[in-house]
Amino acid sequence: MNLTTATEAELLARRDRLREQYAALKGRGRSLDLTRGKPSAAQLDLSAPLLSLPGPEAYTGADGTDVRNYGGAMGLPELREIFSGPFQVPADRLLALGGSSLELMYDCVAHALLLGLPGSVRPWAAEQSVAFLCPVPGYDRHFGICEQLGVDMIPVPMTADGPDMDRVEHLVARDPQIKGIWCVPKYSNPTGVSYAPETVRRLAAMPTAAPDFRIFWDNAYAVHHLTDAEPQIADVLALAAAHGNEDRPFVFGSTSKITFPGAGVAFLGASPANVRWTLRHLSRRTIGPDKVNQLRHTLFLRDADGVRDHMRRHREVLAPRFDLVERVLTERLGGTGIASWTRPEGGYFVTLTVPDGCATLTVSLAAEAGVALTPAGAPYPYGRDPHDHTIRIAPSYPSLPELSEALEALTVCVLLAGVERLLGT
Amino acid sequence: MNLTTATEAELLARRDRLREQYAALKGRGRSLDLTRGKPSAAQLDLSAPLLSLPGPEAYTGADGTDVRNYGGAMGLPELREIFSGPFQVPADRLLALGGSSLELMYDCVAHALLLGLPGSVRPWAAEQSVAFLCPVPGYDRHFGICEQLGVDMIPVPMTADGPDMDRVEHLVARDPQIKGIWCVPKYSNPTGVSYAPETVRRLAAMPTAAPDFRIFWDNAYAVHHLTDAEPQIADVLALAAAHGNEDRPFVFGSTSKITFPGAGVAFLGASPANVRWTLRHLSRRTIGPDKVNQLRHTLFLRDADGVRDHMRRHREVLAPRFDLVERVLTERLGGTGIASWTRPEGGYFVTLTVPDGCATLTVSLAAEAGVALTPAGAPYPYGRDPHDHTIRIAPSYPSLPELSEALEALTVCVLLAGVERLLGT
Numbered sequence: 001m002n003l004t005t006a007t008e009a010e011l012l013a014r015r016d017r018l019r020e021q022y023a024a025l026k027g028r029g030r031s032l033d034l035t036r037g038k039p040s041a042a043q044l045d046l047s048a049p050l051l052s053l054p055g056p057e058a059y060t061g062a063d064g065t066d067v068r069n070y071g072g073a074m075g076l077p078e079l080r081e082i083f084s085g086p087f088q089v090p091a092d093r094l095l096a097l098g099g100s101s102l103e104l105m106y107d108c109v110a111h112a113l114l115l116g117l118p119g120s121v122r123p124w125a126a127e128q129s130v131a132f133l134c135p136v137p138g139y140d141r142h143f144g145i146c147e148q149l150g151v152d153m154i155p156v157p158m159t160a161d162g163p164d165m166d167r168v169e170h171l172v173a174r175d176p177q178i179k180g181i182w183c184v185p186k187y188s189n190p191t192g193v194s195y196a197p198e199t200v201r202r203l204a205a206m207p208t209a210a211p212d213f214r215i216f217w218d219n220a221y222a223v224h225h226l227t228d229a230e231p232q233i234a235d236v237l238a239l240a241a242a243h244g245n246e247d248r249p250f251v252f253g254s255t256s257k258i259t260f261p262g263a264g265v266a267f268l269g270a271s272p273a274n275v276r277w278t279l280r281h282l283s284r285r286t287i288g289p290d291k292v293n294q295l296r297h298t299l300f301l302r303d304a305d306g307v308r309d310h311m312r313r314h315r316e317v318l319a320p321r322f323d324l325v326e327r328v329l330t331e332r333l334g335g336t337g338i339a340s341w342t343r344p345e346g347g348y349f350v351t352l353t354v355p356d357g358c359a360t361l362t363v364s365l366a367a368e369a370g371v372a373l374t375p376a377g378a379p380y381p382y383g384r385d386p387h388d389h390t391i392r393i394a395p396s397y398p399s400l401p402e403l404s405e406a407l408e409a410l411t412v413c414v415l416l417a418g419v420e421r422l423l424g425t
Numbered sequence: 426m427n428l429t430t431a432t433e434a435e436l437l438a439r440r441d442r443l444r445e446q447y448a449a450l451k452g453r454g455r456s457l458d459l460t461r462g463k464p465s466a467a468q469l470d471l472s473a474p475l476l477s478l479p480g481p482e483a484y485t486g487a488d489g490t491d492v493r494n495y496g497g498a499m500g501l502p503e504l505r506e507i508f509s510g511p512f513q514v515p516a517d518r519l520l521a522l523g524g525s526s527l528e529l530m531y532d533c534v535a536h537a538l539l540l541g542l543p544g545s546v547r548p549w550a551a552e553q554s555v556a557f558l559c560p561v562p563g564y565d566r567h568f569g570i571c572e573q574l575g576v577d578m579i580p581v582p583m584t585a586d587g588p589d590m591d592r593v594e595h596l597v598a599r600d601p602q603i604k605g606i607w608c609v610p611k612y613s614n615p616t617g618v619s620y621a622p623e624t625v626r627r628l629a630a631m632p633t634a635a636p637d638f639r640i641f642w643d644n645a646y647a648v649h650h651l652t653d654a655e656p657q658i659a660d661v662l663a664l665a666a667a668h669g670n671e672d673r674p675f676v677f678g679s680t681s682k683i684t685f686p687g688a689g690v691a692f693l694g695a696s697p698a699n700v701r702w703t704l705r706h707l708s709r710r711t712i713g714p715d716k717v718n719q720l721r722h723t724l725f726l727r728d729a730d731g732v733r734d735h736m737r738r739h740r741e742v743l744a745p746r747f748d749l750v751e752r753v754l755t756e757r758l759g760g761t762g763i764a765s766w767t768r769p770e771g772g773y774f775v776t777l778t779v780p781d782g783c784a785t786l787t788v789s790l791a792a793e794a795g796v797a798l799t800p801a802g803a804p805y806p807y808g809r810d811p812h813d814h815t816i817r818i819a820p821s822y823p824s825l826p827e828l829s830e831a832l833e834a835l836t837v838c839v840l841l842a843g844v845e846r847l848l849g850t
Contacts, residue, residue: 036495044484044493051484051717052477059469059476068469068685070461098524099711106710110535114550114574125539125550141709148709149539260493263717284566284573285531286524290715292476292688 003415003422004337011423018416022369025409030370032406037189037348038397039257042317046310047259053296067291073279076294079265085304086222087253088235089269095278098289101254101266105216106145108250108268111281112179112214113149118247118273119212124151124179132216133171133181135163137351137379137390139189139218142182146381153381154178158188162195165202176209180216185233187221190351190379190392192344197234204239204248215240215249221347222253223311226319229345230308237269246271255297257348258310265289265297321395321403325350328404332411338418341393351379352391352410358417359388365413371406428840428847429762436848443841447794450834455795457831462614462773463822464682467742471735472684478721492716498704501719504690510729511647512678513660514694520703523714526677526691530641531570533675533693536706537604537639538574543672543698544637549576549604557641558596558606560588562776562804562815564614564643567607571806578806579603583613587620590627601634605641610658612646615776615804615817617769622659629664629673640665640674646772647678648736651744654770655733662694671696680722682773683735690714690722746820749828750775757836763843766818776804777816777835783842784813790838796831 003011059068062078074080075096084091097104113130116123124130131152134143138158146153154171157164162185172178183203185195195203203215217236225231240248247270255264268278301307326343329352333339341352354362359376366373374392377383393410395403428436484493487503499505500521509516522529536542538550549555556577559568563583571578579596582589587610597603608628610620620628628640642661650656665673672695680689693703726732751768754777758764766777779787784801791798799817802808818835820828 038495041491044491047493048481051479052481054476056473056477066466066469068472068687070463070681070686072687099715103711110539114535114538141712144709148706256495260717261495262493262497262713263715281573284569286528287566288687290524290688290718292685293715293718 002337015419025369033372037394067295070287072288079294079298094269101252104268117212140378143381162199169206172208180214187347190349192342200234205243217251219253225346227345328407350393356387361417371409427762440844450794458797462819492720495712497713504719504723519694526679529693542637565803568806587624594631597633605639612772615774617767625659630668642676644678650771652770753832775818781812786842787838796834
């Protein structure tokens with residue numbers, strides 16, 4: 001039944017049934033979690049060999065470095081080679097560093113504030129104000145970095161091709177305080193959108209009022225395909241260089257969702273000047289990254305084909321979960337006229353769009369029924385979704401039966417919130 | 426022969442012989458390295474089991490956490506328990522984080538600048554100026570952090586009991602811009618001094634003009650003994666709390682020189698308010714440290730006794746090197762009146778003091794003869810040793826024969842520089 005065209009009587013009847021279903025859900029006292037893009041245990045098991053690598057006799061890099069000791073600021077060359085292709089960064093400009101790409105992005109903004117970047121007139125902290133463009137809906141942890149470090153956020157809408165480039169070009173051309181833009185260019189969090197070639201070209205080429213404008217290119221899902229297409233996006237570093245803006249992109253990536261989120265390797269790729277800048281401040285902060293972990297990853301993943309094969313095994317675990325989301329949402333919400341959702345071809349999220357003003361209510365109904373969702377508004381700067389209509393679903397972590405149960409419950413909450421809204425109650 | 430009381434003729438004769446010896450050294454074309462406090466391969470081999478740990482089935486923390494996945498901002502509780510004793514920090518206030526303590530110290534200063542600390546009136550970057558006291562000679566990488574982040578450095582002399590506390594108390598009581606002091610309280614780098622209990626008490630108790638003054642307590646050599654004494658220093662956190670200055674100390678430590686420098690675990694211990702402050706900004710930067718590496722360390726070191734046993738094996742490798750330094754320096758420089766040196770009971774360094782104005786010459790003579798030393802002046806802020814007389818010797822990395830050869834060569838350079846100086850040439 002299309003609820004938007006239903007009579008009031010029909011809606012009232014439906015509401016009664018939904019309220020009963022909802023009461024039953026609450027009665028079950030379940031605790032299910034759709035909040036974070038966290039790999040499941042089955043995915044982590046795919047990297048089990050890492051737990052015993054590099055092995056008792058393996059502590060030497062290809063160039064003879066003893067990986068156990070200090071040094072090696074750029075990271076292990078052989079691991080940087082493996083990821084040069086997936087991240088589209090020449091290996092000599094790709095740094096393999098510690099932990100997570102979130103750290104690298106955070107430190108990049110922090111050091112731009114403290115020291116300024118190549119091309120900066122002064123440290124960003126000495127500017128009147130600094131702002132970043134935030135394509136929305138986007139990744140809440142990007143916005144958390146800005147909030148923490150006092151960087152203002154300007155939302156720009158996402159389209160099916162990436163950020164609304166007319167809007168982006170208009171803003172950055174005029175305002176020198178706009179110093180950056182957050183981009184998840186492939187299988188974007190949470191919309192699943194991959195940037196069209198023309199979007200990447202315009203980002204690389206556009207004139208900016210700020211001489212030190214930066215693209216924070218968080219290629220978090222570079223190899224995280226859910227279909228056979230396995231597309232490559234346009235090469236932002238090459239395009240920026242071709243348009244005379246070589247220093248504009250900082251490329252980030254990690255193995256967090258390839259091997260272990262808690263024990264991976266993160267990567268930063270950029271122009272020679274940006275790499276020198278990064279190494280200059282890194283050298284005061286650390287005497288080198290965890291090269292044993294980098295050797296461990298090298299031995300396990302072997303080469304770019306090894307990464308591809310490994311990611312296909314992830315897909316075997318993940319794809320049925322995304323299929324389940326599509327099936328349950330279609331069965332329960334299809335044709336109701338009050339919900340739409342994305343069908344991502346990669347990445348970790350489905351974006352569910354509910355009627356304006358219904359996201360917060362839906363999330364709180366779900367919470368009371370034992371289904372944890374990312375807070376409504378999280379994919380927006382300052383947690384404010386102006387339409388209050390975006391819900392992020394992360395289907396990777398629960399088991400299939402749990403996911404099925406959580407989705408069934410969620411759809412009841414979506415329908416109940418939507419019907420209440422249509423009835424004006 | 427005591428060169429300081431020798432006749433000119435005796436000195437000229439000695440100089441001729443030294444010049445011959447030095448020419449012979451250069452002729453050998455050797456390349457030996459006494460620069461950094463880097464464990465030798467023999468020391469790294471002591472931790473070989475880490476290369477295969479935690480093992481194929483081990484990925485669960487004591488509380489059931491899957492260490493492979495995201496989370497666990499404070500670090501693995503069982504590892505924090507192990508190091509609670511050695512670092513004298515209650516486990517609930519001891520964070521086990523990533524990589525190196527240098528990173529943690531750097532990030533602490535960076536965030537004090539960006540955000541301010543508990544007790545700060547404003548972020549340090551918004552102050553007119555910020556200065557740290559730097560006991561000298563001290564650790565060059567501490568000074569590198571200050572230099573990089575624009576923190577002024579005020580040298581204060583080291584004594585046999587730690588920093589000259591009359592001078593420290595005098596300075597911090599008057600100047601609110603003095604926000605911190607660097608301390609390596611045990612087997613200090615490079616002097617080997619351990620702080621006397623009264624020094625620690627005075628640091629913990631002294632009035633400071635800055636409300637947000639911090640002690641950066643880099644307990645880098647907490648368990649790195651070279652004798653049976655294995656002394657414990659006074660508990661700075663407890664003393665600070667007892668004197669109403671609970672938030673004053675930040676305690677740092679790591680396993681860099683316990684297991685692998687390139688793949689260790691670093692620790693931060695502090696008051697509840699400082700720990701909350703740290704976790705607040707950490708939570709925007711990372712979704713947890715490398716808990717697999719922490720589990721690996723837990724399984725390998727087991728408990729505080731395991732750490733003690735392991736460090737005794739390090740001592741078996743290290744002590745003969747320090748004995749060799751003492752023997753060669755005594756044989757070659759004893760009674761010459763132009764050199765004195767430390768006999769450390771722990772840590773990684775020997776400080777060699779040469780006549781004023783001779784350190785730079787000695788280091789450059791050694792370099793030309795193929796013996797790399799830390800640059801003269803490095804143990805001083807801005808690399809400026811006002812007396813140009815301090816040379817840091819790091820004997821851990823070379824093999825015993827290499828070390829012997831390097832020390833013999835070094836003593837020729839010390840004597841040659843000293844004689845040239847006495848002759849005014």
